[in-house]
Amino acid sequence: MSDTPIDLEALRQRIDALDGDILRLISERADCAQQVAQVKTAEDPDTVFYRPEREAQVLRRIMALNKGPLDSEEVARLFREIMSACLALEQPIKVAYLGPEGTFTQQAALKHFGESAISLPMAAIDEVFREVEAGAVNYGVVPVENSTEGVINHTLDSFMDSGLRICGEVVLRIHHHLLVGETTRQDKVSRIYSHPQSFAQCRKWLDAHYPQAERVPVSSNAEAARLVKTEWHSAAIAGDMAAKLYGLTRLAEKIEDRPDNSTRFLIIGHQDVPMSGEDKTSIVVAMRNQPGALHDLLEPFHRHQIDMTRLETRPSRSGAWNYVFFIDFKGHRDEPRVAAVLEEVRLRAAEVKVLGSYPIGVL
Numbered sequence: 001m002s003d004t005p006i007d008l009e010a011l012r013q014r015i016d017a018l019d020g021d022i023l024r025l026i027s028e029r030a031d032c033a034q035q036v037a038q039v040k041t042a043e044d045p046d047t048v049f050y051r052p053e054r055e056a057q058v059l060r061r062i063m064a065l066n067k068g069p070l071d072s073e074e075v076a077r078l079f080r081e082i083m084s085a086c087l088a089l090e091q092p093i094k095v096a097y098l099g100p101e102g103t104f105t106q107q108a109a110l111k112h113f114g115e116s117a118i119s120l121p122m123a124a125i126d127e128v129f130r131e132v133e134a135g136a137v138n139y140g141v142v143p144v145e146n147s148t149e150g151v152i153n154h155t156l157d158s159f160m161d162s163g164l165r166i167c168g169e170v171v172l173r174i175h176h177h178l179l180v181g182e183t184t185r186q187d188k189v190s191r192i193y194s195h196p197q198s199f200a201q202c203r204k205w206l207d208a209h210y211p212q213a214e215r216v217p218v219s220s221n222a223e224a225a226r227l228v229k230t231e232w233h234s235a236a237i238a239g240d241m242a243a244k245l246y247g248l249t250r251l252a253e254k255i256e257d258r259p260d261n262s263t264r265f266l267i268i269g270h271q272d273v274p275m276s277g278e279d280k281t282s283i284v285v286a287m288r289n290q291p292g293a294l295h296d297l298l299e300p301f302h303r304h305q306i307d308m309t310r311l312e313t314r315p316s317r318s319g320a321w322n323y324v325f326f327i328d329f330k331g332h333r334d335e336p337r338v339a340a341v342l343e344e345v346r347l348r349a350a351e352v353k354v355l356g357s358y359p360i361g362v363l
């Protein structure tokens with residue numbers, strides 16, 4: 001505590017005055033966004049209002065400008081919500097996500113688009129793709145890889161048949177909790193519900209603490225949370241959103257085996273996103289089945305010093321024992337050295353599809 005007396009009333013008056021200034025500035029900003037919408041519509045009646053590259057630049061700039069005392073992520077989250085509200089004034093954005101309500105994918109959708117987006121739960125990954133393809137929603141959010149458990153094959157396979165583009169990515173730290181309902185006898189937990197991926201991410205903790213409990217896999221963590229609400233001898237492994245949605249309490253917190261457990265989600269849509277300055281590109285490549293094919297594919301990336309962040313192999317749909325490669329690398333397709341690599345890969349591959357260039361996740 002400082003020695004100088006703090007005049008609480010004076011500080012609150014100062015806060016009131018600042019809040020008035022902040023409100024005036026936010027309203028002025030919202031007014032600007034409405035004018036942006038008019039300019040966009042005048043340029044192109046079929047314009048897209050959501051501009052991922054600009055949003056990434058706004059957030060990165062704010063984080064760079066921030067001098068504290070709030071930390072940069074906290075400040076960016078506040079601006080994320082301001083932009084979300086501004087975008088909703090231009091056009092309310094509808095986002096489909098892998099549901100049900102309360103899943104980590106919903107949390108990722110809100111983290112990326114903010115609370116002003118309208119988020120709609122879908123029962124399966126291919127349904128998210130279909131809703132976006134059909135134009136029933138503007139964007140979709142699907143999980144693609146987990147740092148502990150690896151790739152989500154359904155998502156990669158859905159890209160093979162889809163013309164949709166990747167417009168963004170969002171990475172979420174995944175914290176799992178052991179959750180119980182009001183009626184659960186905490187000393188009698190004999191059954192635990194969760195999604196198979198979550199069981200895998202908490203395997204060691206469960207072996208140590210609940211070796212005897214039956215592990216019942218269900219379609220999502222949110223579904224697990226819903227089930228325990230009515231069962232006195234059951235618990236669920238799920239995250240904060242599901243706990244809040246179903247009014248469950250945490251018997252144990254952060255039970256994931258790896259403290260850095262995180263999941264990467266992709267934003268899918270119809271647009272090609274321009275450069276933001278810090279971008280990533282995702283491609284899928286089918287190689288001819290011949291010796292050295294993988295080396296031929298990777299060599300141009302090495303020569304042009306392009307930083308590959310992921311390489312996954314999936315069986316191709318076009319016949320037994322043929323494979324396709326999903327590759328993520330740093331850079332945007334409009335950058336000359338990226339364009340050069342893509343050109344070389346096209347010459348060596350049977351087929352190349354660019355799934356999208358998009359800003360590296362900011363938050």
Ligand SMILES: O=C(O)C(=O)C[C@]1(C(=O)O)C=C[C@@H](O)C=C1
Pocket residue numbers: 033036037049050051052054055058082083084086087090
């Ligand atoms: O700059 C734009 O294109 C805007 O529409 C403004 C704005 C913003 O609030 O800053 C809002 C929505 C877009 O996704 C990007 C940025």
